[in-house]
Amino acid sequence: MDYTGDPAGAPAYLDAATAAPLHPVAREALLASLADGWADPSRLYAAGRRAQQLRDAAIGVVAELLGVRPDEVTFWPSGTSAAQAAVLGGLGGRRRAGRGLVHSAVEHSAVLHAARTAEPVEVGVDRLGRLDLDAWAAAVRRPGVALASLISASHEVGTVQPVAAAAERCAEAGVPLFVDAAQTVGRAAVPPGWSMLSASAHKWGGPPGVGVLVVRKGVRWLSPYPQDDLYRPGPPGALGLPQVIAAAASLRAAVSEAPTEAVRLSALVDRIRDRVAATVPDVEIVGDPVDRLPHLVTFSCLYVDGEALLHALDRHGFAVSSGSSCTSSTLRPSHVLEAMGVLSHGNVRVSLHRDTTEADVERFLAVLPDVVAGIRTEAGF
Amino acid sequence: MPGVAVGETVRVLADDPAAANDIPAWCRMKGQEFVAADGHVFDVRRTM
Numbered sequence: 346m347d348y349t350g351d352p353a354g355a356p357a358y359l360d361a362a363t364a365a366p367l368h369p370v371a372r373e374a375l376l377a378s379l380a381d382g383w384a385d386p387s388r389l390y391a392a393g394r395r396a397q398q399l400r401d402a403a404i405g406v407v408a409e410l411l412g413v414r415p416d417e418v419t420f421w422p423s424g425t426s427a428a429q430a431a432v433l434g435g436l437g438g439r440r441r442a443g444r445g446l447v448h449s450a451v452e453h454s455a456v457l458h459a460a461r462t463a464e465p466v467e468v469g470v471d472r473l474g475r476l477d478l479d480a481w482a483a484a485v486r487r488p489g490v491a492l493a494s495l496i497s498a499s500h501e502v503g504t505v506q507p508v509a510a511a512a513e514r515c516a517e518a519g520v521p522l523f524v525d526a527a528q529t530v531g532r533a534a535v536p537p538g539w540s541m542l543s544a545s546a547h548k549w550g551g552p553p554g555v556g557v558l559v560v561r562k563g564v565r566w567l568s569p570y571p572q573d574d575l576y577r578p579g580p581p582g583a584l585g586l587p588q589v590i591a592a593a594a595s596l597r598a599a600v601s602e603a604p605t606e607a608v609r610l611s612a613l614v615d616r617i618r619d620r621v622a623a624t625v626p627d628v629e630i631v632g633d634p635v636d637r638l639p640h641l642v643t644f645s646c647l648y649v650d651g652e653a654l655l656h657a658l659d660r661h662g663f664a665v666s667s668g669s670s671c672t673s674s675t676l677r678p679s680h681v682l683e684a685m686g687v688l689s690h691g692n693v694r695v696s697l698h699r700d701t702t703e704a705d706v707e708r709f710l711a712v713l714p715d716v717v718a719g720i721r722t723e724a725g726f
Numbered sequence: 727m728p729g730v731a732v733g734e735t736v737r738v739l740a741d742d743p744a745a746a747n748d749i750p751a752w753c754r755m756k757g758q759e760f761v762a763a764d765g766h767v768f769d770v771r772r773t774m
Contacts, residue, residue, distance in 0.1 A: 629755055647755060670744045678744040688751040689744050 356662035357705035361548070362500055362528060362641050362696035363666055368550030371595035375552055378587040385583060396586055403586075403593035407557060410600050411530070411542070419558050419579045420589045424527045424545025425455040426580060427556030430569065431523045431541040432459035434578060435492040438565030439521065443489025449476050449506065450684035451499050453525055457680070460494065473633040474504035474685045482514040493522045497529040497536075501668050501681040501694060502632030503614075503641035505529075512538025521564050528638055530557070531599035532607060540564040546592035549599040550699065554585055555592040602699060607639035610697045613706045614642045617695060624714045631687045641696040643668070645682070646717050648726040649691030657716045658693070663709055666694040691717075727758070730772045735761060738768040 358366060367375075382399040384392035401415070408415040421427035436446060444464045448456060451470050468481045476495065485493050493515050498505040508524055515522040521540035529535050531549025535542065541564060546555035560566045560578050570581050614637075618630050627647035646654065651669025658665055668679030669692045678689035695709070730736055738749060749768045753760040761769035 627755065629751070645751075647752060670742070676743065678747055683747045686747070686751065688748055688755065690748045690751075 355705075355708075356664070357701070357709060358664045359695045359697060359701065359705070359709065360664045360666050361698035361701075362694065364547045364553060365550045365698045366700055367552060368595040368598055368699070370598040371546075371551050371591040374594035375587055375591035378590040382586045382590055386586065399590055400584065400586055403590050406593040406597055410596055411535070411557075411559060413559050414562065417559050417561055419560075420584055420592075421543075421556035421558055421580045422554055422585070424543060424548065424556040425453075427543040427545070427558040428453065428455050428523075428525050428527070429459040430558055430578070430580070431525075431543050431560070431566075432456055432492065432494060433462065433569035434560070434566040435521060435523055435541055435564070436463050437567030437569060439491035440567075442491045442520075445487060445490035446492050446494060447481070447484045447487075447490055447520070448494040449481075449496060451476075451501070451504075451506075451681045452494060452496050453500060453527070454680070456494055456496070456525055463491070464489070466490070470504075470684050472685055472687065474499050474502045474631070474681065475633060475636075476506050476511060478507060478510055478514065481511055482517075485515050485518040485520045490518070490520050493520050495522060495524055497524050497526040498533075498638045499632065499681060500528045500641075501679055502643045502685065503528075503637040504633040505636045505638065509536035509538055512536070528641070531596055532603050532639060541566070546588070546595070549596055551592035551595040552588045555588050557592075599699075606699055610701070611639040613697055613701065613703065614640065616706060617642050617710065618644075620710045621713065624710070625717050628717075629688050631682070631685065640698065641694065643692065643694045645669075645688035646691035646693075647688065648724060649717055649720050650724070651690065651692050653720050653723075654691055654693060654716065657720060658712075661712050661716065663712070666696070668692045668694065727772055732772050732774065735769050735771045738770060739766055740768060741766045 382396050384396040386396040386400045404415045404418050408418045446460045446463045447466045450467050466484050468484050469477050495511050512522050523541040524539040526535045526542050527545040527548050530544035542559040544557040547553040630644045651667040652671040668682050670678040682689040750760040759771040759773045
């Protein structure tokens, strides 16, 4: 007998903020460089020189796109390792200034874990998830502050942070600023004024396993790892050169597509924000509705278990993320949602990418109200 | 809450780590008053 159940519809991957699908340019570059860029770029024979050329070209592309010097760019095994190297190396370089690390309450957990090795000073956010600039200015002026850390835009709720203004306050206090720009690079310009910046290739459509760290000239950075005899910051060990080349190539493609993609995806996010609020009772759409990332939207539903919602959406073919405690490795609610004071229960984060279609979003919006209602009914609401 | 008169207070006992965040959020979303929290004890007043 034929299977006659309701078709789930084409699967739609809506978790680009965790990892965007590989950009076709990244795939092409990766395959080409697996054949051509496998040698050690520090060796003095033809294959090594070829690898060195490719490495320098990749560095040059990323430097140009970020508006920095090539010798300020290094590649790391992940965005997390780049961000933690920024924090630990920045603290190390400013040890004489103190051990204080000022950070927003909505940093990525990787940054918070690194911050706990020093003396962290947390600065709060408002209900929309935006940094309290006055508290930030006061915090960076305190004695003993070595470094400040601010995420460019929240990876959980999409709210864009006032990076330029925060950087000014840091400059006035003589404190270097690290910006974790993982969700911004490849989608929008990063405001100026920072001392260090990190990014992650698989957020913009590059391969996983490539982080970018920029340390501006004149910024004191001391490696947290045993160093070899190289003169610039870098992770221990050999570079994953094919992935790095693919990351650089796909960043160029993502940056060139970003203006049109931002408009297209932002309109889809607006549609999700409006329609979910209208069709799902007892829901809170969180984050700034206007000053936000173009591709990311988060909402929380009362009387719905986040894990049950994730699984139900997965059964309908939708891959989304959640900040609810039951879906986290720590079984704690998201520190970002807590800092904002918004509902963490029944939380869903939807993040779009270049392959996301209007039909995907429409199907999601058609399915969601019944999925939420079904879970509420099962739970007795 | 339907069985609680307007103005009365409900004491909620919850050891869920999300309760400290989500009970005040529920009050805000549903127009009820969050009175106080003490450990796993949360007081909510019905205002409407």
